[in-house]
Every structure is written in structure tokens, then in C-alpha cells.
Amino acid sequence: MAQSSVLRPGHVSLRVLDMEAAIVHYRERLGLQEVDRDAQGRVYFKAWDEQDWFSVVLREADRPGMDYVGFKVVSSAALDQLEAELKSFGCKVERIPANELKHCGERIRFEIPTGHLIELYAHKEYMGNGLGRVNPDPWPEGLKGMQAQRFDHVLLYGDDLDTNLKLFTEVLKFDLTEQVVDGELKLATFLSCSNKVHDIAFIRHAEKGKFHHASFLLGTWEEILRAADLISMHDISLDLGPTRHGLTRGRTIYFFDPSGNRNEVFCGDYTWYPDHEPITWTADKLGKAIFYHDRKLNENFLNVVT
Amino acid sequence: METAYEIVIEETDERFFCAAGENILKAMERLNRKGIPVGCRGGGCGVCKVRVRSGRYSARKMSRAHVSVEEESNGIGLACRLVPESDLAVQVLGTMRKSVLAQIARTASAND
Numbered sequence: 001m002a003q004s005s006v007l008r009p010g011h012v013s014l015r016v017l018d019m020e021a022a023i024v025h026y027r028e029r030l031g032l033q034e035v036d037r038d039a040q041g042r043v044y045f046k047a048w049d050e051q052d053w054f055s056v057v058l059r060e061a062d063r064p065g066m067d068y069v070g071f072k073v074v075s076s077a078a079l080d081q082l083e084a085e086l087k088s089f090g091c092k093v094e095r096i097p098a099n100e101l102k103h104c105g106e107r108i109r110f111e112i113p114t115g116h117l118i119e120l121y122a123h124k125e126y127m128g129n130g131l132g133r134v135n136p137d138p139w140p141e142g143l144k145g146m147q148a149q150r151f152d153h154v155l156l157y158g159d160d161l162d163t164n165l166k167l168f169t170e171v172l173k174f175d176l177t178e179q180v181v182d183g184e185l186k187l188a189t190f191l192s193c194s195n196k197v198h199d200i201a202f203i204r205h206a207e208k209g210k211f212h213h214a215s216f217l218l219g220t221w222e223e224i225l226r227a228a229d230l231i232s233m234h235d236i237s238l239d240l241g242p243t244r245h246g247l248t249r250g251r252t253i254y255f256f257d258p259s260g261n262r263n264e265v266f267c268g269d270y271t272w273y274p275d276h277e278p279i280t281w282t283a284d285k286l287g288k289a290i291f292y293h294d295r296k297l298n299e300n301f302l303n304v305v306t
Numbered sequence: 307m308e309t310a311y312e313i314v315i316e317e318t319d320e321r322f323f324c325a326a327g328e329n330i331l332k333a334m335e336r337l338n339r340k341g342i343p344v345g346c347r348g349g350g351c352g353v354c355k356v357r358v359r360s361g362r363y364s365a366r367k368m369s370r371a372h373v374s375v376e377e378e379s380n381g382i383g384l385a386c387r388l389v390p391e392s393d394l395a396v397q398v399l400g401t402m403r404k405s406v407l408a409q410i411a412r413t414a415s416a417n418d
Contacts (some may be wrong), residue, residue, distance in 0.1 A: 017349060017367045062370040064350040237347035260350015260369065303401075304345040304353060306369070 003274065004173035004193040005078035009153055009200065010124060011054060011070040011101070012214050014261050015061035019043065021258035022058050029234055030216060030263065031145035032056060035127065038102050047150045047216060048143055052124040053103035055151040056214075064259040065306040066211035069154050069200070070107060070119035071172075071193070079122045083108050085171050098123075112167055114158025115208025146227040146265055148216035153198050155212040157205035157305050161186045164202055174199070177272050178247050182283035190247065197248045197269045203302075210305040213254065213262035220267055221251050227265045231255050240301055246289040247281060254301070261306050311390040316359060316397050318410050324390050329366075330356065331385035341409025343401050347386045353401040354385040361394035 016022035023043060026032050032045035035054050044054040052072070059067060073079050086093050091110040096119070098105045105123030112118055130140045158164070168174040168191050177197050180188035190198040203212065218224060224242045231238050231253070239262060241253030252266040281289035287296040309326040313333060324333035331354050334342050345351035352372030358381040365378065366387040373383055382399065398406045 017369070062367075063372075064348070064369055065371070239346075256346040256348050256350070258348050260346030260348035262346070300343075300345055300353075304351045306346070306350045306371075 005074045005082065006120065006172050006174070006193040006199075007072045007074060008194055008196075009069055009151060010052060010072035010121065011057060011104075011119075012151060012154055013042075013057040013059060013067035013069075014211075014214065014257075015064050015067060015259070016058050016257065016261070017060070017062070017064055017259040019058065019060040022060075025236070025257045026056060026058065027144065029145040029230060029236060030265070031143055031147040032216075036102050042101075044102065046127065047148045048140055049129050049149040050151070051126060051128055053127045054101075054124075057101060063306075064257075064261050066116070066154065066156070066214070066261075068109060068117035068119050069156075070104075070121055071199075072124065073120050073122050076106075076122045079106070079108060079120055082120055082172065086110050086167075089167055089171050091167070112158075113160035113163035114156060114202060116156050116158060145230055146216075146218065147223070148265060149219065150217045152196070152215045152217045152266070153200055154214050155201045155203065157203050157210035157212050158208050159204065159206060160208075161189055161202050161204050165189050165191075168200070175272065175274055175276075176278045177276070178279040178281065180247070180281045180283065180286060180289055187283060187286070188247070188281075192272045195271050195273065197250075197272045205305070211261065212305050213264045215264040215266055218265045218267045224251055224253055224265060224267060228253050239304075240291070240298060243294065244292040246285075246292040259306075262304070311361075312393045313390065314393075314395050315406065316395055317403070317407060324394075326391075327389060329386050330363075330388045330390065330394070330396070334385060339409070341405045343405040345386075349384050349387040352384065353405075355382065355399040355402050356385050356388070357382045357397045357399055358388065359395040359397055362391040363388050363394060364391060365389075 036044040043058045045056040046054050093110045096107040103125040107119045107121040109119045174191040174193045177192045178190040188203045190201040193199050228242050237256040239254035248269045250266040250269040254264050310323040314321045343353040345353035349368035365383050368384045368387040
């Protein structure tokens with residue numbers, strides 16, 4: 001049971017092969033709002049119901065995948081303290097000056113045992129969700145595509161899940177909410193710093209630093225079906241769904257951006273409280289754990305990563 | 307009639323048609339046979355790697371994590387990014403090779 005000073009996943013930086021195609025995908029199909037661009041050619045987006053300036057950054061590169069995922073922490077003091085604790089844990093920590101990403105305060109960046117780069121920051125400029133803070137309407141008009149409400153979590157693939165778990169639970173004070181085990185071996189770990197059932201998740205994989213998906217929240221199952229319609233309407237590469245996960249209970253659909261990065265839109269998981277005990281799925285029920293309806297493993301879902 | 311090019315997979319002698327402007331993987335998916343590994347369809351994941359042995363084609367941008375500059379100049383690419391401009395002969399590589407050949411072996415032993 002933990003009370004983390006980490007608030008939530010606040011941004012993810014993804015590499016794309018073709019920026020113009022990526023902008024159409026993230027803005028028109030997923031329905032994020034383009035909020036800025038910078039001198040390096042990076043393009044910034046936010047989901048409509050997020051308050052801070054941006055949550056998704058795209059960077060054109062020669063290979064797709066994730067550069068880093070950033071978490072917002074409660075204060076500069078918490079940032080300094082976590083930096084010290086990460087260093088004592090053995091992480092190499094880099095300070096990145098404010099405004100290296102526009103509208104974002106100073107960040108610290110470190111590599112975790114699975115080879116991924118994680119960032120923490122305490123400040124990002126406020127934009128609001130366009131509805132105001134006095135007598136607001138429930139949603140803004142003019143949203144596009146799937147109308148994603150927020151960037152929710154990432155699922156990452158890597159080798160050393162055990163040391164990762166130690167770092168996330170002992171240093172960053174995340175809770176282990178669900179796991180998949182094969183005897184003593186952890187195959188998957190789902191971690192939360194909040195009331196969400198996952199803010200980040202890991203699956204065991206021989207290669208370090210791989211990206212499985214970035215996930216975005218929708219409101220209802222009906223909206224998941226509408227997302228599925230849009231995927232067909234626009235000939236977007238479908239991975240799987242609509243279906244339900246056993247893990248987290250999420251209702252979900254998976255698809256790929258034009259560079260092969262996997263996206264998820266989902267709804268309907270449950271509320272986590274820090275006094276809950278983790279849920280365990282056993283390897284012999286892995287099919288059901290991942291796809292509750294099909295109850296069988298899917299080669300692509302397990303092995304296709306960027 | 308719309309222009310279409312004939313693609314042959316050398317290892318299995320399977321032949322299929324690919325419409326002008328369409329990528330090879332999309333045409334392979336239409337074969338509707340098991341063992342065609344379809345990943346991201348966006349040049350990112352690397353599962354549909356092939357070598358073009360003969361014919362003309364254009365290649366769209368694909369991940370350098372899976373296809374090096376040298377490989378690309380030697381006719382290697384991801385089927386989801388290759389668009390034929392003539393009939394093509396291709397060989398399957400990597401995951402694509404394992405998957406395509408394993409399925410052929412299974413089909414052959416089932417027919418014995």
C-alpha cells in the first residue's frame with residue numbers, strides 16, 4: 001500500500017516515420033487536439049479532457065517506437081526527492097531543462113531495468129479542457145474521430161520485470177494491481193500510482209526497451225464500437241477487438257498508427273484503491289487474461305512491437 | 307481493366323495478383339491463407355520482411371530497426387511498404403519465412 005507523489009502519466013513521446021500521416025491519424029482519427037509544434041519539428045497534442053498543455057509528442061525518425069513516457073509529480077520538492085532516491089537505487093538520472101519540451105517545466109529522465117526511458121516533471125502549463133471552471137458544460141462540441149478523453153497508460157515490453165517492479169513499488173511508490181505469473185516467474189505486471197487500475201504495465205520479452213501500445217480513454221462500450229467503425233471507414237490497420245480484457249476488465253480495441261505504433265482505446269476498467277490486494281492471473285489462463293472472450297493467445301498481439 | 311502485377315513467392319511457388327498502387331502484404335492478406343504474418347502494416351514491426359529477386363517496385367519509408375540502408379539497396383524490404391511496378395519474384399525472410407514455410411509444411415503433412 002502506497003501513497004505515491006507521482007500523479008499520472010502526463011506525456012508520451014512517440015517516433016513516427018511520416019509526420020503528415022501521423023498528424024492525420026492522431027488528430028483526425030484518434031481525435032486529439034493539435035496544440036503546438038516546435039523548432040525541431042515535433043508536434044504536440046492533448047486529449048480534450050486533459051487540463052495540461054499536451055500529452056502526446058510526435059517526432060519524425062527513421063524507426064517508430066517510444067522515446068519516453070513522462071509522469072507528473074506533485075511538486076518540485078517531490079521531484080528532487082525522487083531524483084535522490086532513484087540515484088540511490090542505481091539509476092542514472094539526467095536533468096532536462098524547462099521548455100526543452102514547450103510548456104513543460106524541468107524534467108528528470110532515467111532508464112529503468114527494462115531499458116525504457118521514464119521522465120518525471122512537476123510543472124506543465126495549464127490549458128484547461130475548454131469548458132471553463134465555473135458552471136461547465138459536460139463536453140465540448142466539434143470533437144473529431146474517436147474523441148479520446150485522455151492519454152491513459154502505456155504497455156511496455158522488456159526483460160527485467162523483477163527489478164522494474166522493485167523500482168516502481170519501492171522508489172516511485174506505485175502499487176502492483178494485477179500480474180500474470182508462470183510459477184515464480186512474472187510474465188506481466190500492471191502498476192498504478194492513482195485510482196486507475198494501470199498507469200503503466202510491463203510484459204516480459206527477451207529484448208529491452210520495446211513499445212507495445214499507448215492507450216487512450218473513451219467513455220463507453222458504444223464509443224469503442226464507434227471507434228471500430230472509424231477504423232474500418234478509414235482503413236486503419238486493425239490489431240484486435242472490440243473485445244474485453246480479463247486483466248483490468250477493460251473493454252478495448254487495438255489498432256496501429258501509420259508508422260506501426262500500436263494504439264488502444266478503452267473504457268470500463270475498475271477503480272483501484274491503495275489498500276487493495278493485487279490480482280493474479282496464471283499462465284495457463286493467459287488467453288482469458290488477455291482476451292476474455294476469445295480465450296486464446298494471439299501471436300500478433302504478443303509479438304508485434306515497435 | 308485495372309493494372310495488376312503477378313507476384314510469386316519463390317519458396318512456395320505461390321502466385322497472386324497485386325493491383326497497381328497496392329502494397330504486397332495487402333495482396334498476400336487476400337490469399338486468406340494461414341501463415342501470412344501480418345503485424346502493424348505500417349513499416350514498423352518488421353514481421354513481413356521479403357527480398358525482391360526480380361522486378362520493379364517502389365518502397366515507402368520503413369523502420370531502420372528492421373531494414374538497413376544496405377539491405378534496402380539490395381532489394382530487401384517490408385512487404386507492407388513495397389508497391390510493385392512490374393511482376394515480381396520475392397523470397398520470404400525472418401518471421402515471414404518461418405511462418406510461411408511452417409504453414410506449407412503443415413499443409414503438406416496433412417495431405418500425406
